[in-house]
Amino acid sequence: MRDSTRSFAAFFRFWLLIGGLLLSAAPVSQAQQPAAPVPADTVVLTTPLPRPASLPAAAPPDSGWSPRRLPILAGGLAVTYTGLLYLLDQGWYTGPRSDFHWFNDLQEWKQMDKVGHFWGAFHESRGAVDMLRWARVPDRTATWYGGFVGFLLQSPIELLDGRDPAYGASATDLAANFLGSAALIGQQLAWQEVRLMPKYSFHTTSYAKMRPNVLGKSLAEQHLKDYNGQTYWLCADLAAWLKPESRWPKWLQPAVGYGAQQMVFNDPDANAVLGLRAYRQYYLSLDVNLRRIPTHSKLLKRVFYVASIFHLPAPALEYNSRRGLVLHGLYY
Numbered sequence: 001m002r003d004s005t006r007s008f009a010a011f012f013r014f015w016l017l018i019g020g021l022l023l024s025a026a027p028v029s030q031a032q033q034p035a036a037p038v039p040a041d042t043v044v045l046t047t048p049l050p051r052p053a054s055l056p057a058a059a060p061p062d063s064g065w066s067p068r069r070l071p072i073l074a075g076g077l078a079v080t081y082t083g084l085l086y087l088l089d090q091g092w093y094t095g096p097r098s099d100f101h102w103f104n105d106l107q108e109w110k111q112m113d114k115v116g117h118f119w120g121a122f123h124e125s126r127g128a129v130d131m132l133r134w135a136r137v138p139d140r141t142a143t144w145y146g147g148f149v150g151f152l153l154q155s156p157i158e159l160l161d162g163r164d165p166a167y168g169a170s171a172t173d174l175a176a177n178f179l180g181s182a183a184l185i186g187q188q189l190a191w192q193e194v195r196l197m198p199k200y201s202f203h204t205t206s207y208a209k210m211r212p213n214v215l216g217k218s219l220a221e222q223h224l225k226d227y228n229g230q231t232y233w234l235c236a237d238l239a240a241w242l243k244p245e246s247r248w249p250k251w252l253q254p255a256v257g258y259g260a261q262q263m264v265f266n267d268p269d270a271n272a273v274l275g276l277r278a279y280r281q282y283y284l285s286l287d288v289n290l291r292r293i294p295t296h297s298k299l300l301k302r303v304f305y306v307a308s309i310f311h312l313p314a315p316a317l318e319y320n321s322r323r324g325l326v327l328h329g330l331y332y
Contacts, residue, residue, distance in 0.1 A: 021127045021306045069135040096165060103161075103168025110260035110278055112227040114176040119198045119232055121150030121180025123309050129188060139192065147185035151177045195240045199233040199255070199287065199311040203332040210264050210274065231259040231331075233311040235287040251292040255311060257283030261320075285316035285331060 106114075128149035132142035154177045162169030180198075187194050205228040208215040216222030222229060234257075239250035262276040271278060290304040316331035 021123060021309065097163045098165040100159070100162040101168045103170060104172070105170050106172045108266040109227050109263055110280055112230060112232075112260055112263075114172060115232045115258060116200075116230070117154065117173055117176035118180040118183070119200055119309075121154055121177045122184050122198050124150035124153050125181045125184040126150075126194060129184065139188075143185055143188040147188065148181050150184070151181040191240070193240065195237045197235045197237065197289075197308065199235055199309060201231045201233065201257075201311040201313075201332055203229050203231075205229045205261075207262070207264050215264070227263055228259075228261050231257045231281075231283065231311070233257040233283075233285070233287065235289070235311070237289055237292075239289075239292060251289050253287050253289045255283075255285045255287040255314075257281075257285060257311070257316070259283070279321055281318055281320045283316045283318050283331065285311075286314045288312050288314075 125147050128146035129142050130146075132146045133139065137145070155174055158169040158174055161167050183196075183198075184194070187196060202223050204219070204222060205226060207228045208217075208222045208226045214225065215228070216225040233255045235253050235255040237253055238248055239246070239253075242248055259281040261279055261281060262271065263278045264274055264276060265271050268278070290308045293304060295301060295304070313330050313332045316328045318326040318328060318331075320326070
């Protein structure tokens with residue numbers, strides 16, 4: 001994105017994502033909980049008792065959509081998201097408007113913003129699928145309907161950008177949104193779970209001070225705006241493929257990462273004036289799979305669910321075209 005619009009859009013997507021994940025970290029419904037063991041001296045009736053004719057038959061708890069949860073979920077999401085888009089339209093895009101047009105920003109910021117779109121859409125879709133499951137929507141239906149929520153939530157921002165004379169709608173942003181949602185759907189259809197988890201980490205850089213109005217003045221702003229400090233990871237849940245008797249720690253997983261440096265401006269000539277030339281970074285590291293840590297605490301389950309979008313500090317091996325291989329004892 002252009003400097004004038006990407007900052008607030010990133011802020012909007014990030015907090016929309018966090019809010020959705022907090023809501024989707026719902027307690028397991030009764031239908032999903034394992035049945036309690038039956039005592040050995042208990043007599044089990046295999047033939048159901050007759051039901052009075054005046055009472056209607058009760059639907060099994062896992063037979064369909066919840067008549068209470070689904071409307072609350074859909075209504076709350078629609079109202080909240082419509083309100084946020086309205087505030088974004090009225091409070092941020094306050095300058096002159098133009099006719100809708102497109103702008104190709106694929107070459108900017110070493111595509112870090114595209115990876116961010118993918119990451120955001122993936123986890124928004126993940127949260128939506130889990131929220132629909134909480135509402136007792138059948139798994140396959142929840143996957144297809146919830147799976148495209150990330151794409152649907154992020155893409156309307158392009159309609160606003162498309163009428164900004166200083167920018168325009170980005171087809172590659174839309175493509176990244178779609179790929180993020182499609183990656184979640186593909187895993188749910190193939191494995192009924194997430195085994196390849198995109199994650200995010202951040203460390204402060206000296207570049208933000210060189211252009212704080214764009215790269216961020218405070219630490220919170222830099223998390224969203226300073227692409228130099230962002231790293232995106234893809235973590236593989238090896239335990240999901242290994243046999244149950246394997247000695248590999250279930251909570252430990254390998255991770256590959258991508259980042260970039262020396263991006264004060266998205267224009268190479270403007271960067272060169274400062275003596276900078278942007279370059280890419282590739283990482284190999286380990287990651288803690290918080291979803292594999294057993295706990296009976298509902299609070300911790302919620303914390304682990306939301307925190308699973310972040311890569312925790314760990315040793316890492318970096319490769320870049322400037323310095324070759326670089327070993328980090330602890331990389332953020």
